Amino acid sequence: MAFWTNRRSLLAGAGGLGVTTSLGACANGRIIGFDKVRKTLDISNQGEPLSLDPHKASGSWENNVIGNMFIGLTTEDEKSEPIPGMAERWETSADGRTWTFYLRRALWSDGEACDAHDFEFGFKRILNPETLSDYASILYPIKNAQAVNNGEMDPDLLGVTALDDLTLEIQLEHPAPYLPQLLKHYTAYAVPKHVVERHGAAWVKPENIAVNGPFKVEKWWSNYIIHLVRNPSFFDANNVVLEHLYYYPTTDVNAAARKVMSGEAGWSTRFPSNQVETLRAALPGYVRVAPYLTCNYFSFNTTKAPFNDPRVRQALTMAYDREFVASQIYKTGERAAFSLVPPGIANYPGTARYPWMNVPIAERKREAERLLRAAGFGPNNPLRFEFSHRNTSDNPRVAVVAQNDWTSIAPWVSVELRGVEVQVHYANLRAKNFDAGDGGWIADYNDAKNYLYLFETRTGAQNYAGYSNPAYDQSVHLSDFESDAARRGELMNQAEQLALNDAPMCMSVFINSTNLVHPDITGYEDNLEDIHRARWFGIREA
Amino acid sequence: MLAQTIRRLIVAVPTLLAIITACFFLMHAAPGGPFTKERQVPPAIEARLEAKFGLDLPVHEQLMRYLSGLARGDLGPSMVYKDKTVGDIIAEGAPTSAILGISAMALALLIGGGLGIMAALRQNQAQDYVVMALAIAGVCLPPLVVGPIVQLVFGVQLQILPTGGLYRDEFGLRYLVLPVFTLALPLIAIISRLMRASMIETLRSNAIRTARAKGLPEAQVILRHALPIALLPIVSYVGPALAGVMAGSFVIETVFQLPGIGKQFVLAAGQRDYTLVMGVVLVYSVLIILFNLAADLMYRVLDPRARAT
Numbered sequence: 053m054a055f056w057t058n059r060r061s062l063l064a065g066a067g068g069l070g071v072t073t074s075l076g077a078c079a080n081g082r083i084i085g086f087d088k089v090r091k092t093l094d095i096s097n098q099g100e101p102l103s104l105d106p107h108k109a110s111g112s113w114e115n116n117v118i119g120n121m122f123i124g125l126t127t128e129d130e131k132s133e134p135i136p137g138m139a140e141r142w143e144t145s146a147d148g149r150t151w152t153f154y155l156r157r158a159l160w161s162d163g164e165a166c167d168a169h170d171f172e173f174g175f176k177r178i179l180n181p182e183t184l185s186d187y188a189s190i191l192y193p194i195k196n197a198q199a200v201n202n203g204e205m206d207p208d209l210l211g212v213t214a215l216d217d218l219t220l221e222i223q224l225e226h227p228a229p230y231l232p233q234l235l236k237h238y239t240a241y242a243v244p245k246h247v248v249e250r251h252g253a254a255w256v257k258p259e260n261i262a263v264n265g266p267f268k269v270e271k272w273w274s275n276y277i278i279h280l281v282r283n284p285s286f287f288d289a290n291n292v293v294l295e296h297l298y299y300y301p302t303t304d305v306n307a308a309a310r311k312v313m314s315g316e317a318g319w320s321t322r323f324p325s326n327q328v329e330t331l332r333a334a335l336p337g338y339v340r341v342a343p344y345l346t347c348n349y350f351s352f353n354t355t356k357a358p359f360n361d362p363r364v365r366q367a368l369t370m371a372y373d374r375e376f377v378a379s380q381i382y383k384t385g386e387r388a389a390f391s392l393v394p395p396g397i398a399n400y401p402g403t404a405r406y407p408w409m410n411v412p413i414a415e416r417k418r419e420a421e422r423l424l425r426a427a428g429f430g431p432n433n434p435l436r437f438e439f440s441h442r443n444t445s446d447n448p449r450v451a452v453v454a455q456n457d458w459t460s461i462a463p464w465v466s467v468e469l470r471g472v473e474v475q476v477h478y479a480n481l482r483a484k485n486f487d488a489g490d491g492g493w494i495a496d497y498n499d500a501k502n503y504l505y506l507f508e509t510r511t512g513a514q515n516y517a518g519y520s521n522p523a524y525d526q527s528v529h530l531s532d533f534e535s536d537a538a539r540r541g542e543l544m545n546q547a548e549q550l551a552l553n554d555a556p557m558c559m560s561v562f563i564n565s566t567n568l569v570h571p572d573i574t575g576y577e578d579n580l581e582d583i584h585r586a587r588w589f590g591i592r593e594a
Numbered sequence: 595m596l597a598q599t600i601r602r603l604i605v606a607v608p609t610l611l612a613i614i615t616a617c618f619f620l621m622h623a624a625p626g627g628p629f630t631k632e633r634q635v636p637p638a639i640e641a642r643l644e645a646k647f648g649l650d651l652p653v654h655e656q657l658m659r660y661l662s663g664l665a666r667g668d669l670g671p672s673m674v675y676k677d678k679t680v681g682d683i684i685a686e687g688a689p690t691s692a693i694l695g696i697s698a699m700a701l702a703l704l705i706g707g708g709l710g711i712m713a714a715l716r717q718n719q720a721q722d723y724v725v726m727a728l729a730i731a732g733v734c735l736p737p738l739v740v741g742p743i744v745q746l747v748f749g750v751q752l753q754i755l756p757t758g759g760l761y762r763d764e765f766g767l768r769y770l771v772l773p774v775f776t777l778a779l780p781l782i783a784i785i786s787r788l789m790r791a792s793m794i795e796t797l798r799s800n801a802i803r804t805a806r807a808k809g810l811p812e813a814q815v816i817l818r819h820a821l822p823i824a825l826l827p828i829v830s831y832v833g834p835a836l837a838g839v840m841a842g843s844f845v846i847e848t849v850f851q852l853p854g855i856g857k858q859f860v861l862a863a864g865q866r867d868y869t870l871v872m873g874v875v876l877v878y879s880v881l882i883i884l885f886n887l888a889a890d891l892m893y894r895v896l897d898p899r900a901r902a903t
Contacts, residue, residue: 082756094762100861103676184643184676186635202638256677274678274686275861276853277763298762303861304848306742311851314749314757475626475866482630512637 085311086318086570088591091295093573096308096320100275100301105256106241107178110186112494112582115238116321117278117299120586121263122241123286125153125171125220126232130577130588132498134232138166138242138264138287139220148227148535149195155218158287160244160262168214170242170264175212175222176200177248178239187239190496193231193532195223227535229399230499237497266292266587275301280586293590309568312338318570321582325384325446325566337571341384342578344565345495347394347503348447350439350454350558351481351516352488358435359487359517363427365555367420368488369406372457373413378561381449389559392507392548393500396580400500400541404548406559420461434464437487440480443471447490450560481516490560491516498581500544504528507551519556595894599887606883613879614664614872615657621868622653628673628866647673647869660872669876670869674862680873684855687842688877691854693765694847695840697774699832702781707828709782710789711816717794725786732783741776741849748772759852773850777843781835788827796824822896829896833889837881841874 085094099113106118119128127137139153158166175194178185181203192198195211211223224231234240244262248255255261258269266289267280280297283289300317302308305324311317313334323331323339332339352359352368359365374388387395390409395402408416429435439458441451448471455467472480480486495502505511508528509520527547534540551557565582575588629635629643644650648659663670669680713725749757749772759773760766796802797820805819842856855874862870893900 083758083761100675102674105677108676181638181642184639184646186629186639188639189636201636203642253677271763273763273853274675274683275858276686276760276851279763300758300851302851307849307851310742310745310750310757314745314753316756316758473626473864475630475864476624479626479630 083316085316086573088572088593091293091591092298093294093296093319093586093589094298094311094317095300096302096311096317096322097299098301098305098308098322099303101278103256104261104269104272104278105243105253106238107174107183107185107188107243109238113301113321115583117269117280118238118241119583120265120267120280120297121261121269121283122238122243122265124235124237124240124242125155126236128236128581128583128585130575130579130584132579132581132583134236137236138171142232148229149224151222151224151231152215153220153222155220156287157218158264159285160247160264161268161283161285162244162247162262163285164244164246164262165217166242166244166264167217168220169217170245171220172212172214173245173248174242175240176207176210177243179210180207185239187496190234190237191239193224193226193228193234195225197225226532227540228532229535229537229540230497230501233398233497233499266585267297288587292587294586297586312568312570318573319576320568323566323568325382328383328566331568335568338568340567340569340576340578341564342567342582343387343394343396343580344563344582345394345397345498345502345580346492346563346565347389347392348450348490348492348560348563349389349392350488350490350560351486352556352558353484353486353516353518354520354556355484355518358427358429358437361427362554363423364429364435365558366553367423367427367461368458369555369558370408370416370423371413371420371461372454372558372560374560375413377450377453381446381453382561382563384564384566386561386564389562392551392557392559393503393544394562394580397500398498399537401545402500404545404552406552417457417461424461424465429464430462431464434466436466436468438468438470440470440472440477440486440489442474442477442490442492444474447471451490454558482513484516484518486516488558489516492563500541500548501528501531504544504547504551507556517556519551519554521550521554524550524554595891599891602887602890609883610876610879611661613875614661617872617875618657618660618868619653621863621866621871622656624866626866628868630866647671660869664876669873672867672870674865674867674870680869683858683870684873684877687853687855687858690759690852691842691847691856692840694759694770694773694777694843694852694854695836695838697770698777698781698839699836701774701778702785703828703832705778706782706785707789710786711793711821711824713786713790714793714797715816717790722790726790729783729786732779733787735779737776737780737843737845738849740779741773741846744772744776745849757850759847759850773846773852776850777839777846781839784831784835785828788831789824792827793820793824796820799823825896826893829889829892833885834882837878837885840881841878 097113097116099111101114101117103109104118106122109118123137125137125139126134129135138155140156142151142153144151155168160166177183178188179197179200181201188201196205196209199205200207200210213221215221247262251260258271261269263283266283266286268283270281271279278299282292282295305322308320309323312320352365354360378386378388390406391404393402441447451469455469458467459465481489507515507519509525524547527543531540531543534543569576572592574590574592576584629640648656671679672683709725713722716722745757748755755771756769760769802820805815842854844856844860847854847857859874
């Protein structure tokens with residue numbers, strides 16, 4: 053009897069399971085995030101683009117979309133290394149200041165020729181102050197770019213000239229061996245001159261736009277979806293596999309992960325790092341963690357007491373237990389930062405380090421106390437300051453660790469924490485309205501200059517620490533005018549060591565990129581820039 | 595009645611002006627601005643950006659500029675989304691929020707109303723306690739908790755409903771089930787409690803005693819005589835509440851990834867997109883004023899006493 057009951061309940065159970073599965077399977081209209089038949093990929097992107105105009109973009113989530121629509125003189129391969137894009141080859145003059153690019157014959161998606169004139173137009177447009185580009189400043193190595201961008205010079209005097217339809221000459225202020233890196237950045241994309249002249253700012257609307265890249269925007273529904281379709285006019289269109297890309301701005305990382313777990317997205321450009329183990333178990337083969345061009349660091353306001361004394365800054369930098377933060381707060385293998393420039397940067401020796409890097413933390417704290425006492429602090433003159441931090445993601449938890457490390461140097465050190473909304477926080481940093489404050493930095497291209505720039509005197513408000521060291525400025529300046537890549541790297545490395553010794557900042561951790569990627573997507577390669585162009589994606593058949 | 599409606603609409607104008615002014619000054623009092631970011635915009639460009647949007651003017655002049663634009667029906671350009679105007683963004687998002695809000699409210703009225711009546715008729719019996727316990731739970735569980743739970747259960751584990759709100763860029767009934775249910779849950783809870791209380795009170799009134807004394811069948815007593823009177827508090831609740839859900843729910847639209855204006859509003863406030871915040875506040879205010887007016891008009895239909903005055 054018991055046997056029968058069991059068998060019946062087993063059968064009922066099986067029937068129930070069957071119903072559930074069939075409902076799941078025949079649920080018509082269910083989104084398949086990576087649809088191999090329709091060659092469609094749904095992507096959880098970490099934010100809503102503020103613009104699809106490459107000259108007005110400024111975020112990595114915008115780059116994720118725009119970089120699939122436009123191609124610069126150079127472009128990214130699967131590993132985000134620079135390879136020929138619209139330019140088939142280029143030559144550099146002996147002094148490294150004149151570059152000549154030879155373009156391939158190619159078309160815009162509306163059938164018009166995409167040539168050197170579009171590039172000349174593009175560079176002049178982004179640097180024209182009327183365009184109001186946030187990001188034009190990264191093109192300042194181009195001759196006269198800064199003066200043009202500041203409105204002090206006519207854009208026609210910019211050092212970019214179309215010698216003929218397929219030859220473009222770029223003159224530089226100083227040698228820049230990293231130019232191929234820079235020219236694959238979205239600020240250096242060509243825009244279709246004929247369309248921009250016809251439609252003005254509205255050229256980028258889906259009904260007007262023309263692109264030279266592998267995909268073209270079909271629809272953009274604010275803060276919800278961007279639909280790209282394959283562009284048959286793209287010069288390498290025959291090798292582009294995917295037909296449709298749908299981007300969803302998913303600011304909530306948990307929702308982004310759920311969308312992949314439910315199969316509605318084939319790729320999420322982020323996931324919650326504290327759930328990495330759960331995700332590894334639930335989604336075998338999806339989790340991708342890789343070193344990234346991002347660092348978190350704290351700035352000390354060197355323009356006023358107590359942080360105008362380098363000993364105080366050195367003491368606090370030394371006493372901060374970044375290994376603990378890297379291993380306990382972050383869960384995806386983040387690395388403690390003992391340098392300003394992350395490891396693995398191109399053309400860079402990367403040997404600059406905090407000198408006490410291998411000293412155990414307890415000993416570092418004793419040394420920190422000695423430094424603070426030497427700076428005149430002690431039981432009768434306690435060190436008190438405020439540490440402001442962004443109140444987002446893991447930053448508040450990191451702040452508590454820093455507070456604990458600093459107050460444990462000596463009983464007369466006290467730190468008050470202040471969590472601030474991101475926008476307000478950066479406004480305070482720029483106005484030097486802070487004692488010590490956290491911040492993050494994502495480099496725009498793979499070059500050490502991108503980090504060293506943060507501490508140059510001429511950087512102005514974004515040099516939050518207000519750090520000013522003539523020797524540092526001089527080294528960085530010299531490196532700008534050095535055409536030999538190895539020598540240039542050496543100069544920058546020296547500058548980095550100076551900044552680490554002076555400690556206007558306390559380096560915290562190098563953040564990793566985190567992606568969830570359907571294992572059947574081929575052509576996705578982990579890389580330092582976290583740039584993955586859909587042009588390279590293919591489909592692995594089971 | 596027409597005269598009164600027109601009078602109410604005229605009074606709405608100064609109300610809206612007051613709301614706009616208050617909101618405008620509040621927003622400009624918040625620190626930071628639309629162009630403050632991690633990476634600094636070169637000062638020369640920032641100055642031009644500010645000049646373009648008039649942010650270099652004194653606040654009262656900015657307000658005048660905004661109001662004169664508004665008088666011409668222009669909500670202005672978005673300060674953050676460079677390719678779009680505030681009008682574009684609201685036009686893209688409003689239909690979704692409206693569909694979501696109206697469906698949730700309709701569902702809540704049906705279920706909440708029904709449960710409330712049932713509880714009132716079985717006052718202090720098991721059904722009553724069950725309904726009221728569920729109502730308390732509905733009020734206590736915020737959509738921020740319910741949303742992810744239903745997503746996990748129905749979307750990820752059972753895989754019978756999608757976790758997102760739309761089928762890519764198309765509306766589909768299946769896709770609205772979870773968000774509408776989640777949005778409706780607290781409304782169901784509130785409406786069922788209101789309905790129960792109001793129905794209990796109505797059933798004790800002289801009018802109903804009279805109806806019963808006349809020997810009318812119970813169904814007719816409830817539906818024909820008690821319900822219209824008992825609905826009055828619901829109507830005054832539903833007016834502003836409908837404006838609230840139609841102006842979009844940030845939580846629902848974020849959790850279910852829906853393209854509504856509630857999400858736009860909260861994001862815009864964080865990004866200091868002054869014009870977009872003002873635009874959504876304006877939409878919300880207009881809805882509130884209209885639905886309050888509609889609620890008052892409904893009163894006249896339902897309550898003979900209001901008709902008499």
